[in-house]
Amino acid sequence: MKFEKMHAAGNDYIYVNLFEEQVENPEELSRRLSDRHFGVGSDGLVLIGPSTEGDFSMQMYNADGSEGLMCGNAARCVGKFLYERGWTTRKEIALHTKSGIKQLQLSVNRQTDIVESIRVNMGSAILSADSAGSTGIFQSALNKMIDYPVQFDEQKYRITFVSMGNPHAVIFMNDIDELEIEKIGPKIEHLDLFPERTNVEFIEVIDSTHLKMRVWERGSGETMACGSGACAAVVAGVITGRSKSKALVKLKGGILEVSWNKTANQVYLTGDAHFVFKGEVN
Secondary structure (H helix, E strand, C coil), X not given: CEEEEXXXXXXXXXXXXXXXXXXXXXXXXXXXXXXXXXXXXXXXXXXXXXXXXXXXXXXXXXXXXXXXXXXXXXXHHHHHHHHHCCCCCCCEEEXXXXXXXXXXXXEECCCCCCEEEEEEEEECCECEHHHHCCCHHHCCCCXXXXXXXXXXXXXXXXXXXXXXXXXXXXXXXXXXXXXXXXXXXXXXXXXXXXXXXXXXXXXXXXECCEEEEEEEECCCEEECCCHHHHHHXXXXXXXXCXXXXXXXXXXCCEXXXXXXXXXXXXXXXXXXXXXXXXXXXX
């Protein structure tokens, strides 16, 4: 089976083209290939294929084999793959994902015909915590989880919940470089508040248009970047008065630009994408 490895802001996935390849067990394949010691090494597996609802489809699987709903970084890589590998000449692509159709807009260098950046319309930010399957006081769709306190080991964290088609628990704090994310990340991911688990973003506010972020992704652990998480961070920053509606988010793997049109409730993610290498695997 042929594959390509790509990354966007260091968020790396293994990409398989279903127009040319067949994948019978993507969950097991993702677990096997994502292993950074015994496999190819990645944050997961992405399958690119046909769609009856959009121009193309994207299926993504986390490193533990669980299927993800959406990944903004992966979506940008798919856009670059489709254009530069000759599967489309369009610079606007309707990409069908498990969380709906996402519109990609490609910025292409006229001289080199290389995709330099991709803007993804990530859709609406959903602020009702019941979209994560939350129970109890958050069961009502009118209820929002904003700076909601949780405590572990005498340390209190305040969660603001945002869904970008996938769940995000956003936590604003200082000195995120010193955070022992491998300890606190899994605890919040598996909180009873989130029966289907959640992604967790730890955000340090530099100023109202610059945020710094570390992310613990459900099913993958800490990753270099998370596009939908960056979107959730800016939305959470706006509704808590910490951020402007357009901001740059600095992650371990790079910088992403996020813009939230609050009136239309549409969130846009912009950044580049890169090929790493091609390969074959049995």
